[in-house]
Amino acid sequence: MNKLGKQLASPKIFFFTAIWLLIILVKGTLAQKDIGLYQSQEYYFSSWFIMVGGLLPLPGGRLAMAVMFINLLSKLLFSSKFSVARIGTHIAHFGGLLLLVGGFITAYYSKEGSMMLYEGDKSAFFDDYHELEIAIIDTSNPAFDEVTAFRNEYIDTGAVISDPSFPGTIKVVEYHRNADLYRLDSAVPSEFKGMAQRFYVRGKPLDSEASRNRAAMIVEVEGLSPVEDGVYIIFQHMQVPQLLNGDGRTFELSLRNARYPLPFGIELLDFEKVMHPGTMKAKSYSSEVNVMSGELKRRVEISMNQPMRNRGYTFYQASFVEGQVKEASVFAVVKNAGRQFPYWSSIIMSIGLFIHIVLRVIKHVNKGEKA
């Protein structure tokens, strides 16, 4: 065990892994010019493997970092002799290890999305930036809506949704992450319902700006009634919801950004933008909000570089929409269990490297005196 550990701890492993990471880094950065930041990130940096030409799997950024993690951990556990002269490097390496741990926690256990509010509006959920969901909303109870959402494997061609919350089944016939809608000229068979009577969808390549992708689905609904059963089109940012009737209830069917509930509500009171005088250059943005939990209201200002943190969620002033009458503020909402790690890591690494440098300088000076 100890021997294996020592081998795993070799700086040779780091040397080659780091060179590989450097190559991915350069390639992935250059690729951003063509495929945009998000896609490049997914393909090069957040992946275990990069499939070259769809055939040859090469190690991805995440795998490289995992190897580095094992390498570092082995070094700290098995290989290091704890001498005073090297205390600085040990501390610095421990800091590096923490940084990688934080990175993995963030990659797997964080949620990021956005919330857009017009002045005076309230909300208690936020939308994921990229992940999608199929939402089936039972609107028959006037007091509340019952929402059932399907994510991950359901967002794909061939997926079948069959759930007690919905009297029929929904089959995904076609799914496109980015698609255009076209108006149909000719009449269509009677099994085409809703939007599908007048439109058809065609997939297209992903946009380099991830937020411009508009997903669309062709779905087949069965088991409701002959009138309702048929082929439907649903897509992201659809203006009018697709309604389905069955079992004496009315359902809304939609394809939308995954929506996460918050344990508290946010009400936007006022959004303010200050310009540098005589220019169109913004000096600051800020939003005044009420944070509502139950009957309690708390007034908070969220501005650029001054986020609001509440119960594990952090709200950032991200953007705004200027309207004729009312302005809307857009917040980035993040829940990240790993967010403390970089803070600790940077402190620990600075201490470690600092000690190392000081020890080196002392050694130099002593050597100089001897010589």
Added chain:
Amino acid sequence: MRNFITAMNFFETLKYSALAVSLLFVYNSHATENEARDIEEAVADSLGSLAIQDQGRIKPLDTFARASLLAFQSKSTFEHNPYRSSYERPDKSPAIWWLTRLMLDPQTAYEQKVFKIRTDEVVQSMSIPVDADEQLYSFKELGEGLNRISGTLQAINEKEPNERSRVEKQLLDLFFKTGQYLDISRSLTGVIADIDVGSDVLLEELGFEPGQKLSYFDVIQKKALIGEKLMAWSKLGDEEKRSPEGVALSNLARVLQSKMQDLSSRSFRVIPPDADHRNEDWSTPWGMLDGHTLNEWELSRMEGLKEIVALAQAGDVEGVAQKVDAYNAESYLESSIGLEVFFNKSDFFYRSLYIYILSCLLLWFSFIGFSKWLSRLSFASLAFATGLQAVGIVVRCLILGRPPVTNLYESIIFVCGIISLSSVVLEIFWRKNIAIFVGGISGVVLTFIGLRYASEGDTLGMLVAVLNDNFWLATHVLTITIGYGAAFLAGMVAHVYQVLRCGGSEWQKMSKGVFSVSLSISFVALFFVVIGTILGGIWADQSWGRFWGWDPKENGALLIALWLLIVLHGRLAGYLKPLEYAAGLGLVNITVALAWFGVNLLSVGLHNYGFDDGVATGLFAYCGIEVLFTGIVYIIGKSKEQSLKTKSA
């Protein structure tokens, strides 16, 4: 200034410039009547302290003049000191003289060759004879030229921006620039007293002194009275209309009408709002003459400005200086204006360039003879240049009230300052002249590059919201730029080591110490780069909610850190012997250059500041030379090592 261009409706501008050309001829006669006013340079100098609001900042007119002239001359050249370029010859007169003449005596200024056009095709397409020597053209020439091709311009404007050819883009750009030039030249026409009423009777009736010349501002104060008089005049019989007073009155009306063309002049914001509205937009003199009734404050500002202009025209240097100071003081300005004028005149960075060059030359001569004294002198000049640079950086911080690095230009002069400062400190402890050499060279190169970026306009710009945060500017940005500097320094010292390894036994002996120093500096570089990068992530976490987004600028910083880590661990793993290690460390300079300048070429992500075509060429050339140099020196060093080995064996 740029906002003016974007805000201004295209066709409005087109009309405006057509008008300009016609005005040229109308006013020409006028100008000769008024006699050529040779405005004292000293007057211009005093005017330079007048406060103006431009691009979101209150600055001295001197800075405004420099930035404006740069915009008209050329965007990114470095053939003369951009801060001294003038209308007559480059290198001669400061920009404020040009600006003063442009506003007080536009007719002369219109014929000065101010516009730099480096593409001859652009000039030819306007049917203007090419000035092969200086590539400088006057406003008058260009105004006429652009008028000739107004149809073409309109067609270019209707095209999508990315469909325009290079010449077309430049033509359109030139068109907007001339519009802006005209705009500036008409800034003060409302307060210059150049209206000759020609009838003492009428003057007295209006409440002025006989023989007095009036400004539009003076006349418009009496607009009710003039209106009544005109109404009465229009009811007169033909004979009575032609009385001397009648003719004077109708002439006056005509002059007023033509002056009103200048109402849209809007770049010259020198009228501050009153004390209760201090943070609001400033107004232009013409903005005060748009017909609204002036309040007491506005009247006092306009009167003040009128007096300054009158004194300037009379050539009263003392008077202008006093009046400008009083005007600024009454406007409740927290005064960094004086400091900025001082900063502009001192030209710290330009002067430090000469002294860096001096330091390099002295060091070079010290190898030939008088080595002790010359190298001491060289050290002293390096220290002096560093001091100048430091003072310059501190003064900039004082003017803007923020940390020293907020844009590419500032990062260059700051890194330069850091490298020379480190070199000075290093030399004190390690007297081998090597630090002087490295510091001197980097000083020359970086100051030179920095001045090239300075030629893009006012470098003391305001910041967009996300950057407008002194805490993070002071922590992340400073740490990472110090990291750039340290990495660069480590690379340079590594190169010195490589070269020493190519030499005779004396050099070989010396190289051991150099290696050790480069190793130490590389740890310092690693410290700043790693901490700076993580601090950047933490800033991103604070403002956007994500620590790391693989944004090009972040990746650039990571690239330097990874490279340093690879080289250090390669040495630990036994793969890299000192010669290889030094070669690797030397190449860190490439990663610095890519992270610093290269990522801007990608133009994606949140971090990008400023970029133009020349940068790409320069960057690639630099990387090529770096690789070539490192490779060649490595090969020579390696063969030297072999031959030494065989000798000792």
